[in-house]
Amino acid sequence: MQNTMQPVGRSCGDQSDAQRYFTVWRWHFYAGVFVTPFLILLALTGLGMIFTANIYGKDGERMKVAVQTVAKPLSQQAQVALDAVDKAQGMVVQYIAPRAADTVAVFRVNDGSGKATMVAVDPYTAEVAAAYPRNKGFYYLMDNIHSDMLLGGVGDYILETAAALTVLLVISGWWLWYQKQGSLPRMLVSPFGKKRSWWRSLHGSVGTWISLMLLVFCVSGMAWAGIWGGKAVQAWNQFPAGKWGVVPDPESVVPVHGDLNDGETKEIPWVLELTPMPQSGTTVGVGGIAPGLPPTLDTVDRFARESGFQGRYHLYFPKGKTGVWTLNRDSMSYDSPSPTADRTVHIDRYSGKVLADIRFNDYSAFGKFMAAGVAFHMGTMGWWSVVLNMVFCLAVVGMCVSGWIMWWQRRPKNAAGLLPPPQKNVAAPKTLLVVLLVSAVVFPTAAAAVAAVWLLDRLLLVCLPRMAAYLK
Incomplete structure (x- = not known):
């Protein structure tokens, strides 16, 4: 199909300008065809998580109770939770403090087989309010789809590729819309015409606003992914193994902070996931629980409150002989609205001394970006971020739908095939090519996808004329 539409809005330009525009547009189109279904999926599941977490709570922690004068001892609450799951062989492994005075405390209890159950307890009466399997329910279904589409590593790779290609989609979209509008103000607020012109103005203007x-969402999301995140940037930003007296031993496996995540739920700050845990039973450590008091659930919680942990925070019980008590409060886990208040404290299970006190200022530069970026991504920075995220998710869906509507309106009646913008044998602008190539190198999954599309577009279609008919 030959398209005679003038592509450059600010000036007619020469023929090579028009051909260059079509070259960039063709690649923008290909990226959009692949990316938009996944962006819609991510936006809708993101909306589901935001709604559930802020109305019901991801672990039922927003369940209400009647406020009384005095709460029962924390050890008594934990025992009630244990009795509700497996009194004989069970074990309490985590405590989530109440968000407010009128909400429940939540305990994670593993039964004799290791199966985890979340138990909500009324802190004033020490009675069980509810019990439910860990990582189950609507929030976690949305989270699992959002993370890997329930496909495991394959889904993780696909979504990482989609996020990486979204970066290329945004960059090429900026360039195309700038060629149309000629200035940033016109990119932000474009006159709306009729039919396809109306959809194009909506697509370009909304895209500029949310780009x-x-x-930020793509980069913070990819940092959780298995390749760019787990194999690259996350490994560069961990703390050194010996920072808290942890001596690397090639013959033993030293637990890392990510082990506290229980394999699925992300509760430990991103920058700490690969960092080795300090160990109990050493001579290191300062301060901590007052001398003469044994490190128990009650004394550790009292120390947490006295040392600045207010409201909701997570307390992890020691694992094994060298395990430590871990206190963690961060915005990513819906504990606080400010990522700068992130704090993780480890306490020796024998001496009660503080082995590590890690705060936001201790993070690397990219670790700080991730702490803020993930909180922003999840909408945990207050009601303003919840509203902003909901509007953003709806805008992303609108962007994707408008792109497909424009494609459909451009198609001739009774046309067959994908019908991308016409192929032109003119290279894209050098500056844009450099930016796109750098992005592709930084994000390896995007580079692989771009190479595959280029081979399809330039080489394979020569040998497959029937397929070529659907891509002209």
Whole structure:
């Protein structure tokens, strides 16, 4: 199909300008065809998580109770939770403090087989309010789809590729819309015409407004992914193994902070996941629980409150002989609205001394970005971020739908095939090519996808004329 539409809005330009525009547009189109279904999926599941977490709570922690004068001892609450699951062989492994005076405390209890159950307890009466399997329910279904589409590593790779290609989609979209509008103000507020012109103005203007936020979401989301995140940037930003007296031993496996995540739920700050845990039973450590008091659930919680942990925070019980008590409070886990208040404290299970006190200022530069970026991504920075995220998710869906509507309106009646913008044998602008190539190198899954599309577009279609008919 030959398209005679003038592509450059600010000036007619020469023929090579028009051909260059079509070259960039073709690649923008290909990226959009692959990316938009996944962006819609991510936006809708993101909306589901935001709604559930802020109305019901991901672990039932927003369940209400009647406020009384005095709460029962924490050890008594924990025992009630244990009795409700497996009194004989069970074990309490985590405590989530009440968000407010009128909400429940939540305990994670593992039964004799290791199966985890979350038990909500009224802190004033020490009675069980509810019990439910860990990592189950609507929030976790949305979270699992959002993370890997219930496909495990394959889904993780696909979504990482989609996020990486979204970066290329945004960059090429900026360039195309700038060629149309000629200035940033016109990119932000474009006159609306009729039919396809109306959809194009909506697509371009809304895309300009949300593009920076979309890039932040893509980068913070990819940092959780298995390749770019787990194999690259996350490994560069961990703390050194010997920071808290943890001596690397090639013959033993030293637990890392990510082990506290229980394999699925992300509760430990991103920058700490690969960092080795300090160990109990050493001579290191300062301060901590007052001398003469044994490190128990009650004394550790009292120390947490006295040392600045207010409201909701997570307390992890020691694992094994060298395990430590761990206190953690961060915005990513819906504990606080400010990522700068992130704090993780480890306490020796024998001496009660503080082995590590890790705060936001101790993070690397990218670790700080991730602490803020993930909290922003999840909408945990207050009601303003919840509303902003909901509007953003709806805008992303609108962007994707408008792109497909424009494609459909451009198609001739009774046309067959994908019908991308016409192929032109003209290279894209050098500056844009450099930016796109750098992005592709930084994000290896995007580079692989771009290479595959280029081979399809340039080489394979020569040998497959029937397929070529659907891509002209």
